[in-house]
Amino acid sequence: MSYTSFVYFVLVALTAFLYYAAPIKYRWTILLLANTVFYLSAGPVEFIVLAVSVIASYFAADFIGGYNRKIKELKSMEEMGKEEKKQRKSVYAKKKRNLLWLGLGVPIGILLVVKYTNFVLSSVNTVLAWEGSAKNFSMVSLVVPLGISFFTFQIIAYVMDVYKGKIEPVQGIAKYYLYVSFFPSVVQGPIPRYAELGHQLERGNAFRFENVRDGCILILWGLAKKLIMAQRLATYVDSVYDPYMYYEGVILIVATIAFSVQIYADFSGCMDIAVGTAKIFGIELSPNFLRPYFSKTMPEFWRRWHATLGSWFRDYVFFPFSISKTSLKINKWSRTHLGDGAGKIVSVSLPILVVWILTGIWHGPEWKYVAWGLFHGILIVLSTIFSPKMQKLGERLHIKTDCFSFRLFQMLRTFALCCVGRVFFRAQSIGAAFEIFKLTFQTTGFYWLNGNHFFEYGIDRQDWMVVLVFFVIWFTVSVLEEKYGDVLQLLHKQNLVFRWAILYVLLFSVIIFGQYGPGYEVADFIYEQF
Amino acid sequence: MIKKEWKNFVGSVVFLGIAAFLFVSISYVMRPVDLGNRDAMAGFYAEEDNTLDVVAFGSSAIYRFLNNPILWEEYGITSYNLGTGSQQPDVAVMLANETLKTQKPDLILVETRSFIKEEKEGKSDINFRRVSDYMNYSFDRIKYITAYTDDWSLRISMIFDICFYHELWKEFKITDLYRADNKKDTELKGWECIYECEPQEVPEDYSGVMPEAIDPEEEQELYELMDFCEAEEIALLFVATPWKMTENRVAQNKYLEQIITKRGYHFLNCNDYIDEIGIDYSKDFYDSMHTNVWGAEKVTHFIGKFMKKHFDMDLSHDEETVKEWNRVAESYHEKKQNGEKE
Numbered sequence: 001m002s003y004t005s006f007v008y009f010v011l012v013a014l015t016a017f018l019y020y021a022a023p024i025k026y027r028w029t030i031l032l033l034a035n036t037v038f039y040l041s042a043g044p045v046e047f048i049v050l051a052v053s054v055i056a057s058y059f060a061a062d063f064i065g066g067y068n069r070k071i072k073e074l075k076s077m078e079e080m081g082k083e084e085k086k087q088r089k090s091v092y093a094k095k096k097r098n099l100l101w102l103g104l105g106v107p108i109g110i111l112l113v114v115k116y117t118n119f120v121l122s123s124v125n126t127v128l129a130w131e132g133s134a135k136n137f138s139m140v141s142l143v144v145p146l147g148i149s150f151f152t153f154q155i156i157a158y159v160m161d162v163y164k165g166k167i168e169p170v171q172g173i174a175k176y177y178l179y180v181s182f183f184p185s186v187v188q189g190p191i192p193r194y195a196e197l198g199h200q201l202e203r204g205n206a207f208r209f210e211n212v213r214d215g216c217i218l219i220l221w222g223l224a225k226k227l228i229m230a231q232r233l234a235t236y237v238d239s240v241y242d243p244y245m246y247y248e249g250v251i252l253i254v255a256t257i258a259f260s261v262q263i264y265a266d267f268s269g270c271m272d273i274a275v276g277t278a279k280i281f282g283i284e285l286s287p288n289f290l291r292p293y294f295s296k297t298m299p300e301f302w303r304r305w306h307a308t309l310g311s312w313f314r315d316y317v318f319f320p321f322s323i324s325k326t327s328l329k330i331n332k333w334s335r336t337h338l339g340d341g342a343g344k345i346v347s348v349s350l351p352i353l354v355v356w357i358l359t360g361i362w363h364g365p366e367w368k369y370v371a372w373g374l375f376h377g378i379l380i381v382l383s384t385i386f387s388p389k390m391q392k393l394g395e396r397l398h399i400k401t402d403c404f405s406f407r408l409f410q411m412l413r414t415f416a417l418c419c420v421g422r423v424f425f426r427a428q429s430i431g432a433a434f435e436i437f438k439l440t441f442q443t444t445g446f447y448w449l450n451g452n453h454f455f456e457y458g459i460d461r462q463d464w465m466v467v468l469v470f471f472v473i474w475f476t477v478s479v480l481e482e483k484y485g486d487v488l489q490l491l492h493k494q495n496l497v498f499r500w501a502i503l504y505v506l507l508f509s510v511i512i513f514g515q516y517g518p519g520y521e522v523a524d525f526i527y528e529q530f
Numbered sequence: 531m532i533k534k535e536w537k538n539f540v541g542s543v544v545f546l547g548i549a550a551f552l553f554v555s556i557s558y559v560m561r562p563v564d565l566g567n568r569d570a571m572a573g574f575y576a577e578e579d580n581t582l583d584v585v586a587f588g589s590s591a592i593y594r595f596l597n598n599p600i601l602w603e604e605y606g607i608t609s610y611n612l613g614t615g616s617q618q619p620d621v622a623v624m625l626a627n628e629t630l631k632t633q634k635p636d637l638i639l640v641e642t643r644s645f646i647k648e649e650k651e652g653k654s655d656i657n658f659r660r661v662s663d664y665m666n667y668s669f670d671r672i673k674y675i676t677a678y679t680d681d682w683s684l685r686i687s688m689i690f691d692i693c694f695y696h697e698l699w700k701e702f703k704i705t706d707l708y709r710a711d712n713k714k715d716t717e718l719k720g721w722e723c724i725y726e727c728e729p730q731e732v733p734e735d736y737s738g739v740m741p742e743a744i745d746p747e748e749e750q751e752l753y754e755l756m757d758f759c760e761a762e763e764i765a766l767l768f769v770a771t772p773w774k775m776t777e778n779r780v781a782q783n784k785y786l787e788q789i790i791t792k793r794g795y796h797f798l799n800c801n802d803y804i805d806e807i808g809i810d811y812s813k814d815f816y817d818s819m820h821t822n823v824w825g826a827e828k829v830t831h832f833i834g835k836f837m838k839k840h841f842d843m844d845l846s847h848d849e850e851t852v853k854e855w856n857r858v859a860e861s862y863h864e865k866k867q868n869g870e871k872e
Contacts (some may be wrong), residue, residue: 006686209538462700500545507549508556517693 001041003187003273004226004516011038011183016280020207027204028178031281038183039146046145049114050181053107057155058176060103061162065169067092067099068162096163103159111152114142119365147187149362151180153312158194160316167195175202184277188270190288190308197285205282214488215279220506222272225265227514228470233262235458235515241426244436249445251453252436256419259426261471264293267306291478293418296410297387298379301418309362313355322351348384353377363425368433372424379417466513554667555710557692560699561663571664572709573716574612575632581851582633583843584609586720587625588641589617594820595641595771597830598719599862602855605834606845609639611720614660618644619751620653621661623758624674628665630762636843637765639833642797645744645752646775646782655684663691666712717861724822725869729812733774733801741788742781749789756793765841769833770799772809773819798836800829807832823866 001008015034019027040047071092074085121137128135158179161167170176179198180186205211240247240255247255268289278285292305302310321327330350335343353374360373394401427433447453455461480487491499570593574585584607586592592613601607610633612625626638658678665671675688687694708714743749759766768790770783783799790797800807807828814825821829837843847855 006683209535209542213542460700500548503545504549504552508552511553511692512556512560512696512699514696517687517696 001038003270004223007041012277012280016212019281022204024204024206028175028202031182031201032174032178035178035181035183035186039181039186042146043143045143049110049143049145049148050151051177053110053152053155054177054180055173056106057103057159058170058173060099060106061159061176062169064096064099064103064159064162067096068165100159100163103163104156107152107155111148114144114148116361116365117142123367150189150191151186153191153309153316154180154194156316157191157312161194170194170198178202182278184274185285188267188274189306190271190274190286191312192285192308197283200283208282211282212280215276215281217488217491217503217506218272218276218279220276220503220510222269222274222276223510223514224470224506225269225272225474227510227516229467229474230262230266230269231515232459232463232467233258233265235463237262237426239457241436242428244427244432244439247445248439249441249443250449251445252440254449256422256426256440260293260415260419260422263422263425264289265474291482293415294411294478294482295414296407298376298383298414298417301414302376302380309359313359317358318351318355321354327351345381345385349381352381352384356380366429368424368427368430371430371433372421375421375424379421470509470513553692557667557690557695558712559702559706559709560692560695561709562695562698563701569714569716570612570614570720571661572712572714573720574610574629575666575711576713576715577610577632577719578851578854579632580634581608581847581854582610582635583607583845584637584639584837585629585633585635586611586613586639586641587617587622588613588639589644590615590820591643591771591773592617592639592641593720593722594724594816595826595829596639596721596833597823597826597862598721599855599859600827600830601834603859604831605838606847607834607837607843608847608851608855609719613641613720614657614664616644616654616657617661618654618657619748619755620678621658621674622751622755624665624670625661626755626758626762626764627670627674630764631668631670635764637767637837637841638759639767639769639837640755642768642770642783642786643773645748645786646779647745648776648778650745653678655679655688659688659691659694662688663694664712717858718865719858721826721862723862723865723869724816724820726816727813727822727824728816728818730774730815730818732811734777736775736777736780739777739781739784741785742778743785744782752786752789753793756795766795767837767841768795768797770797770801771829772800772804772807772821775801796836796840798833800832803832823869 001011011034015030018033019030022030036047039050071089074080074089074092077085080088118139121139125136158167158176162169170179175198178201179192179194182192182197182201185192237255237259240251241259244252271288275285275287286308288306288308290304290307292301295301295304327347327350331343331347334346338346356373356377357370358373359376360369360371363369363372400406423436424430424433427436455464459467477487480490484490491502494502584601586596586609588611590613593611596609596611598609598611601609612629614621622640629635629638662671662675662678672689675685679685679688756766768786770786775783780801783801787797787799809821809825809828814821814828816822
């Protein structure tokens with residue numbers, strides 16, 4: 001069930017009606033039902049996979065919580081000797097660890113099997129082919145459940161948080177399932193933590209007109225991004241990137257920039273629909289996009305782009321890895337053998353590179369995503385290492401940095417670097433990505449941009465005009481958000497005629513200029529496949 | 531608090547009301563120009579309420595054979611051709627129901643060509659859309675569309691036809707705004723003047739052929755139309771306009787005549803009265819299936835006489851209606867003269 005489909009909006013409307021009609025105490029059950037309907041629409045096998053992950057992680061976390069309580073109770077047991085306490089604590093900690101392996105192992109195992117089996121097999125086949133072996137493993141046909149990468153990360157976050165004692169385990173598997181499968185976010189995120197979402201889902205929210213109104217506006221805004229902007233640009237980008245070998249120079253640059261805008265419109269549009277849907281039920285989801293193309297550095301970009309994924313990797317991979325025994329051993333070894341300077345670089349780089357390689361693999365079982373992750377990892381390492389040095393250099397050369405022009409330069413630089421990474425992301429393979437780099441710079445190819453050619457890539461002059469107008473509107477909204485924060489609140493402060501005019505224009509722009517309905521295959525959201 | 535809630539509620543209702551009004555108006559504007567006789571429905575909606583004596587349904591044959599200005603001029607009958615390209619029997623009840631919302635005709639005339647087929651044809655969405663996509667938004671429209679198809683995505687694209695046509699914004703002209711109320715005055719009440727002439731062969735005589743059943747589904751649709759008109763107490767006249775039919779079609783035409791007359795309705799098969807009508811196959815057709823303006827005049831005279839003779843119609847009209855229809859007749863003659871000169 002796509003977030004842009006008519007059926008989805010029927011589900012949302014029906015769920016909202018039943019939610020507010022039900023007594024507050026039972027409202028969470030309506031959401032539970034909606035989650036099940038939504039997820040079952042993907043197929044029964046997908047639902048079973050989700051259920052197995054939920055059951056395993058729920059009981060593991062529940063027992064972990066039990067041992068947490070026992071460990072706490074040990075402290076108050078004055079009659080027990082110190083040595084015995086220590087011994088019992090050690091037993092409990094071991095049991096907790098075993099349960100943690102179970103709680104994480106099942107969902108992660110399922111994720112690895114369904115998503116990465118063919119990746120491993122094809123990589124082995126490639127190695128075998130290099131070595132001249134005739135052996136070839138055939139690919140297996142596996143159902144990849146909807147949003148598996150997203151709900152698995154939610155599960156990991158929950159089990160880890162319970163393990164660390166940050167949260168108490170959920171009382172009742174139904175409520176846990178409600179959190180994991182929350183239908184607006186299960187497919188593409190945001191990746192919510194139990195601490196921020198759980199109680200919102202369970203408490204049953206009172207009807208507030210403002211929530212429903214703002215939720216609907218956000219959904220509409222998300223649809224505009226997806227159907228007006230992303231769909232059109234997708235047509236253009238596909239028509240250049242799929243037969244990339246016929247193009248060269250500037251047209252590939254334009255297509256890459258267009259893809260950067262397309263993926264932003266697509267993903268942030270979906271997030272607006274997800275956040276808007278949740279808002280209708282009075283539930284606040286964390287924002288996933290904070291106008292990332294205004295970022296001045298790559299680290300800043302990744303705090304603004306897919307923010308919940310970034311914070312997830314920070315909390316559950318970067319920090320644990322940085323303080324892990326393995327990491328500490330490597331740091332110690334590198335400082336001893338390579339010296340303090342190089343050792344420091346290794347200690348900074350290693351966790352970042354681990355995070356980014358994993359981020360790449362998370363996006364998809366293909367080497368191009370690994371390359372994309374590695375590219376960003378290297379950029380962030382370089383940025384971390386050289387930023388202080390560049391700052392000092394700037395000061396010595398008296399370069400004025402506290403001005404608009406320098407900030408603009410930084411933004412354009414970050415955007416350009418981001419676009420380079422996008423080539424890996426969009427190309428059909430890692431080989432194709434390098435080929436595209438070669439074709440891009442071997443000639444200028446300006447003739448591809450003249451009117452006769454430029455409007456032949458699936459979208460015509462009028463479509464480009466729509467893209468341009470929407471881009472200007474979106475840019476203006478983004479600038480206002482940067483300056484004033486919540487643009488919706490800004491809109492509500494305006495007088496009624498202006499407010500309604502804006503909303504009618506938005507509504508009918510989606511209806512008229514959106515690319516949907518017969519004749520259009522509304523492409524899946526890009527992040528849906530991850 | 532309660533005051534604020536009421537304010538929000540009323541505000542929402544007004545907002546959604548305006549949105550619905552705009553949605554409907556924009557849908558009408560976005561509808562395509564070239565999907566059959568696109569102005570037929572808009573012209574019908576533009577008619578003053580309760581001013582039509584006869585409303586005619588059918589495929590392209592109806593607006594090429596039945597000359598409404600002549601029907602008025604010679605027989606005092608106000609009529610409208612609610613015909614659309616390849617109109618099928620499956621829209622008949624829907625059209626009859628739509629007709630009765632604004633008109634109280636004494637008679638509904640049905641051109642029967644679409645009931646007889648060379649081969650069995652499946653449902654044609656486009657033929658259905660040629661009617662449904664030009665109708666006003668209403669619950670009845672939703673009801674008939676829902677009955678037409680089980681496919682939800684097709685239903686949605688038919689009910690909210692803007693989903694199907696929104697891409698036509700690229701062809702939008704400011705003058706299209708006149709269609710915002712789905713009304714457009716038609717000069718000749720759904721009649722199309724065609725002056726070209728293409729001589730046709732005289733049809734073979736298949737009078738000895740045995741009747742052959744029509745498509746059972748379409749036969750059922752015919753009965754449903756009869757039931758509907760009986761319930762609404764409206765007279766029905768079935769007319770087979772002249773054209774060169776194959777043996778197969780003649781056989782089905784005979785069957786059609788049998789089942790229609792059996793129910794007590796008139797079936798006027800013009801093909802049996804070619805000499806009486808005065809049809810000249812070398813002059814009166816512009817293609818193998820349709821008459822030109824001269825052929826249509828002859829057929830219209832024949833049908834007009836038949837209606838006058840067999841149906842008890844109240845042909846009294848108010849001053850405004852008479853004025854309007856005299857204008858239509860004048861307009862027709864002017865057009866005809868200009869066409870003849872060309």
